[in-house]
Amino acid sequence: MSKDSLFAKKNIKLLSDPLDDNNPITVQVLGICSALAITVQLKPAVVMALSVLVVLSVANVVVSLMRHMIPSRIRIIVFLVVIAALVILVDQVLKAFVYDVSKELSVFVGLIITNCIICGRLEAFAMANPPGKAFLDGLGNSFGYGIILIIVAFFRELLGAGTLYGYPVLEKLGVYDLGYENNGMMILPPMALVTVGVLIWWQRARNEKLIENN
Amino acid sequence: MQELANIFIKSIFIDNMVFAYFLGMCSYLAISKTVKTSVGMGAAVIFVLGITIPFNYLLEHYILKEGALVWISNDFIDVDLSFLSYIMFIAVIASIVQLVEMVIEKFSPALYSSLGIFLPLIAVNCAILGGSLFMQERGYSSIIEATVFGLGSGVGWFLAIVGIAAIREKIRYSNVPPALRGLGITYIITGLMGIAFMSFMGIKL
Numbered sequence: 213m214s215k216d217s218l219f220a221k222k223n224i225k226l227l228s229d230p231l232d233d234n235n236p237i238t239v240q241v242l243g244i245c246s247a248l249a250i251t252v253q254l255k256p257a258v259v260m261a262l263s264v265l266v267v268l269s270v271a272n273v274v275v276s277l278m279r280h281m282i283p284s285r286i287r288i289i290v291f292l293v294v295i296a297a298l299v300i301l302v303d304q305v306l307k308a309f310v311y312d313v314s315k316e317l318s319v320f321v322g323l324i325i326t327n328c329i330i331c332g333r334l335e336a337f338a339m340a341n342p343p344g345k346a347f348l349d350g351l352g353n354s355f356g357y358g359i360i361l362i363i364v365a366f367f368r369e370l371l372g373a374g375t376l377y378g379y380p381v382l383e384k385l386g387v388y389d390l391g392y393e394n395n396g397m398m399i400l401p402p403m404a405l406v407t408v409g410v411l412i413w414w415q416r417a418r419n420e421k422l423i424e425n426n
Numbered sequence: 427m428q429e430l431a432n433i434f435i436k437s438i439f440i441d442n443m444v445f446a447y448f449l450g451m452c453s454y455l456a457i458s459k460t461v462k463t464s465v466g467m468g469a470a471v472i473f474v475l476g477i478t479i480p481f482n483y484l485l486e487h488y489i490l491k492e493g494a495l496v497w498i499s500n501d502f503i504d505v506d507l508s509f510l511s512y513i514m515f516i517a518v519i520a521s522i523v524q525l526v527e528m529v530i531e532k533f534s535p536a537l538y539s540s541l542g543i544f545l546p547l548i549a550v551n552c553a554i555l556g557g558s559l560f561m562q563e564r565g566y567s568s569i570i571e572a573t574v575f576g577l578g579s580g581v582g583w584f585l586a587i588v589g590i591a592a593i594r595e596k597i598r599y600s601n602v603p604p605a606l607r608g609l610g611i612t613y614i615i616t617g618l619m620g621i622a623f624m625s626f627m628g629i630k631l
Binding site: 238241242243244245246248249288289292293296297299300303304318319322323325326327328331400401402403404405406408409410412413414416417420423 | 447449450452517549551559563604605610613617620621624
């Protein structure tokens, strides 16, 4: 383990980088499948973000502890076993405490196993760094993932259903009396892609070093 | 027969893996730069889905489902192992992919050189695990239905990736706003393709 304290400046960077400059979804292009599919409403998005947070940070620590013992030829299978075990735990907890959300997420809880954020971070970071740093990296990346999920779900739920976290915001504000109607399009799958596309556009327009060449 | 055709068409167009469920998006975005590689990747996905789904179907029906172990002894009638399905499915997928890779390498070097590099990527492609989980959730009644569903989903994924790759090859000559280049515009085009695919909704043979 490195000598400097866990919260030295470059460790803080591990936490803050994935929020913007190195965001898992918009820059590293990892973990997109689940990000798009479960952002119709805020509640499943929040639950999903928390599940990924738990799985990613624990898996990062576990793999980082085992990194000298894992033969590199079979590392992918070792990763998958670690992740699958954690996902089963998370799935059972969700089924026990928030059954309705777990039904709504359906196969996407299981798909955390093949969520490329987790495999990608294990491969790129946990295999080469001590547990403390790996934990921070896991936290940072899941915040980066969660923040995109929440932003997308916020707009889709607000514009598509007029509610936020199930609470009818627009109705209470009286917007419907002015002739406003919900945009049903936002709830349909294709609009998730367009919303993330616009988000990427906005992020890159603000942060020019992320622009691609072709 | 009609039932099978219906499942096939439905899994290609209506329940399309990419446009309706966003499965396999990561490789879809990463590999769709040229048509040639995306044809290879798409073919590999059809192939692996067509093999893993029947395997996982057998696993589900003879080991994991509640009461599935009755074929060993009647004492196991209450045993429900379905909480193990994630780990079993992913293990089956990873080992089948490895096996297929070795078999192809041995018997058909030509096919290996075109499909081979994509196979390791497929073990962690969510479309494959997603296919098995949907098979479990929708409860197909026979192994043939499950296989047809697997092949259909594969064909749907193939169509999607080849389509986006062709569009991306053309879009290189257009003047896209700088901040939207690359990833951003690919998302928006995929969204538009998804809207187009939605017009298939409600088709029933």
